[in-house]
Amino acid sequence: MKTFTKLEFIKLIATAEVITDSQVDGVSWAEEELTLDVEYGYIWNTLIADGLEVTYQEAYQHPVDKPSLITTTDDIPETWNIDRLAFNVIDDNRDILENDELWDIIDEHTQVTVFNFSVLGVDTVITLPGTDADNRTTVENFGGANIAFTGDIIAQVSTNPNNSHPDYSGSVGLWSEYVIYKTTHDAIVFKRVEGTQWGNSETKTFSMVSENENDILSFFGDDELAKQLYIEYGLNNS
Numbered sequence: 001m002k003t004f005t006k007l008e009f010i011k012l013i014a015t016a017e018v019i020t021d022s023q024v025d026g027v028s029w030a031e032e033e034l035t036l037d038v039e040y041g042y043i044w045n046t047l048i049a050d051g052l053e054v055t056y057q058e059a060y061q062h063p064v065d066k067p068s069l070i071t072t073t074d075d076i077p078e079t080w081n082i083d084r085l086a087f088n089v090i091d092d093n094r095d096i097l098e099n100d101e102l103w104d105i106i107d108e109h110t111q112v113t114v115f116n117f118s119v120l121g122v123d124t125v126i127t128l129p130g131t132d133a134d135n136r137t138t139v140e141n142f143g144g145a146n147i148a149f150t151g152d153i154i155a156q157v158s159t160n161p162n163n164s165h166p167d168y169s170g171s172v173g174l175w176s177e178y179v180i181y182k183t184t185h186d187a188i189v190f191k192r193v194e195g196t197q198w199g200n201s202e203t204k205t206f207s208m209v210s211e212n213e214n215d216i217l218s219f220f221g222d223d224e225l226a227k228q229l230y231i232e233y234g235l236n237n238s
Contacts, residue, residue, distance in 0.1 A: 002051060003087065013106055014110065016048060016052075019046050021044060023041050026041075027040070036064070038064065039061065040061040041061075044057035047112045051086045054083075056078065061073055066124075067120035068122075068123050069142075128147065128189075130184040130185035131183075142206055147189055149183045149187065151184055154180050155178075156177070158178070161196075176192070177195065178225055187210070189209055189210070190219045191205060
């Protein structure tokens, strides 16, 4: 059986490759309009060196089609495991280190707890007919597939987070933007941005391809900003 000093062990693990993998456990389908369909599962790293295999695992979740919005969850604690095939590590007193002591060294001197989230794939994008690859607009869609198309803005209104601005939103640090696009194939795309400057929350963009005239009212609603949008768009919503 091999025996390493702490320094020798650190040199060994410092050059070891860390590989990320994942497993989907299922999808939690939204039961209410304002909630999201969420994919959940496990993501883990494996570090393999001479006679050593270490795994570190956490539970994750993200909205369906949106792995870029992944979060790890505290509902299920992270786990780690050390499999020593044929070696020991000794300290300066020549005492053999236990696995929890080895884990502290591994955690400090490797990237075993840093995941390569790209293994989960990229956000799904719906590409509309007539999209030109060299002149393409892609709009985000929180909780759903992003939308790519070629077209122009035909109506756009927004508020400002600054209370000294004439288009002040009414809430410091918060702002909104409503946009209507028309694609080269005459499809209509809606975009609604709920913006924030505060670090404890995130800006969210919602988008959809219009199916009929009633979509515009259900998507943007009837607040004052929406009424400005309807006027610019030429919709009589009186």
